[in-house]
Amino acid sequence: MTAGRIFYFAFVIAALVFLVAPLAVIVWASFFADKTLSFPPSGYTLDWYARAWDMEEFARGFVMSTQVAVCATLTSLALGVPASLAIERFRFPGRETLRHVLLAPMYVPAIVAGAAVYLYYIQVEIATTLQLTATFPGLLAAHTLVALPWTMRLVTASLAANGSLAEEAARSLGANAFQTFFYVTLPVIRPGLIAAALFSFIASFTELEMSLFLVGPGKTTLPIAIVNYLEWNLDSTIAAVATVQIFIIGTALLVSDRFVNLGKAF
């Protein structure tokens, strides 16, 4: 164990601690007894969890975030998987341009996209009386946009890594396009699909900048409820909300690790 290796390990551990430490601190802070945050705490209590539970903006925000994220993931897969197939398995002029167009939501800054979609929705409402701001469909469209590039990246990478050899073999044996897809392609890209679903869900759930413009009274997402609260207060209540979110999502990650080796998914 050379000095160099020790330094290397220490460095990696320090970097990981840097990543995870804020998590630990806010979980710790959620139990402090003081009304305004202070270190060291004068005592510990569970009161803030009760308070957060009573605050409907957090409960509602959590439900809305989950609903939108699930629907956005499904929509993103429904749109992104066929599109990835087209791009990876077919040859046609303009293919690369199309790839970049479909990845556009990633190139456009979220805050820019949010402002643009918001102003667009308002013009749509003035012209057609169809309301999209502060509605579930309006949010869903924006979140699907956010999720789509993640789906495309992961599914195209999976398709690219697993060449079309088996598929061509199946076709030459007489299978039609659908059969080839379901029985040959799908099983092979399943890790990619699950990774895509996972990352799409995460991208949608934590989405903040587009949602800033598109939420409304009674229809807000959890990240926005948190940012709004932080504008007025920094206390253990918000720490409690954060801890609950960490706990739930951490569990979800651990559970999905059972089904998909996350080490191989990326």
Add this chain to the structure above:
Amino acid sequence: MLEGKTRLRAGALVFPALLLVAVFLLAPIGLILRFSLDVYDPSTLMKGVFSAENYVKLLKDPFYTGVLLFTAQVAALSTAVCLLLGYPVAYFISRSPSEKLRSILIILTVLPLLMGNAVRSAAWMVVMGSNGMINGLLLALGVINEPIKILYTPTAVVIGLVSVLMPFAIITLQSVLDSIPVSLEEAGRSLGYSPLRTLWAVVMPLSIPGIVAAGAICFCLAMNAYATPVLIGGPSVHMMGPLVFQQIAKVGNWPFGSALAWVLMMVTLVMTVISATYLNRKYF
């Protein structure tokens, strides 16, 4: 295979996604391009004229060009730190001997991502605030007599951004490093190179596309950041993301906000194009 049938099939597969992007992203962006050429009016919000005055204002007013430059500087610094810290971690994960360890490390890296920017910024506020953990520790140890200002400074914003962006850098770099066969490193070792030299001479050159990709992602995300600058930077630190939101939602100056948005987008687009043309598409 018939060319026409293939094209039709490909078209049908890609059409729904393309429609979504066209209707909900490209059209709105075009719309705000039009707005950015309009002029603000407190009552009607937009006068309906064509004028370049918003862009002129942006490029001539030292405050706004200052904000743009400052944002770029913060983004560049955060990216550099991210890559410096993230590369060793990515290498460690990629070359880790046990699957289980790899899984755990990836989960540890990804978990902070899942907290979301809002929560993570809140956590840093708790750590860096004048009533926060760092000050509490230093006061208790007697190192200082009164709280030092850490929060609401550009340094704090860089720290916050690095912590937000590092998972992206690590995951991107790690998947690139995965595709560099260990046998190449073994070859290097067999030639007498030390582990460090192997890394420098063999692995790093091959991972440059990944470094560029990770750097581009980090830079763009930092440039466009909202929650971190707002919550950790406070009212005195001016960055582009919060400025766009402020102009559109708080001041109601949609034309100027749209112009700011377009300039922000152009900057990140240029960065992305530069890195994409440099990039080996295999990793992207």
Add this chain to the structure above:
Amino acid sequence: MKRRQFIGAGAAIAAVGMVGSREAFAQNKRLVVTNWGGDWNDRTVKFIEAPLLESKGWTIVRDLNTAPQRRTKLVAEKNLPRGSIDVAHLSISDAVFVNNNGAVDTIDFKKIPNASDLVKEITTPFFLPWLYSTWEIVYNPTQIKTAPTSLAELWNPAYAGRVGVTNQHYQDYIQMASLLASGKLHDFEAAKKKLLELKKINKPKVYESHQQIAAGFKAGEIWIACNYRARALQFQADGIPVNVAFPKEGAALQTFGVCVPKKAQNKEGAYVYMNALLDPTGLANLCQANYYSPANNKVVLPGEVGKKITLTAEQRKKLFPPDFDWLSKNDAAQLEWWNKEFV
């Protein structure tokens, strides 16, 4: 009694709103209210919305944000077929702004029984006044032993690094500086010079809003600032070491209340809400908790609190109500200057 009910029923069919139980006729019991957040909203909920509305079956959906966002939203929504807000909490200057831009309705005060006796100086046709207070000097008496008498104290170099400023109250700070510099409330140029001077001499600490500046006082970070008398008294009640002093240059009067947006979907509900806001008991409880003065003259405030918040005749002479038309035209410029050059 029977005859009145008959008339009431008949009138309700023809035109909504008369003497009688309005709740029975307001079918839609869902209201969207937009307000500032933090403890301002907490108290509004605790003393007015929860006991007088929510306990009676009303659902109140809250949109909490800052005044600039609220203003922009109201003006933006006036063009839409339906607005998303039913009642908007605003300061009176913001109300003038949105009214000048055609975003809010004229209020029919006859439909609000509790509005029969309001403070006249702060009532306008489109704004229901609710609470008011004065912008005064707030200081830490353990650090600043003699009570300051002049706004110039904030410029005292002895307090370098100990002066606090809240970002939300840019209007109030600019007005205060203007008063000090030229005795008028809206001398923007003079105010700009004065504030830049302050920035150079005393490097004020900028806080986002009330809670943060309270924390600043508590931690001893700052010793002197400006704020509404009501807020200073609240901080005192919370155990924070502060006192409030009326400046000799005078104080701007700030009024808070509500407006009804033109495109509100539940205007009937809005009237019920406005009536609840001015309920004498609810308002009395609220003012004892937050130390603001009520706009409803029928509200009786017991001794201690009443003494603390009532203005003396001397002080009344030095009150400066804002020039709303001036603010309407110039507030955007004020906000821009504040963001660009001061914070």
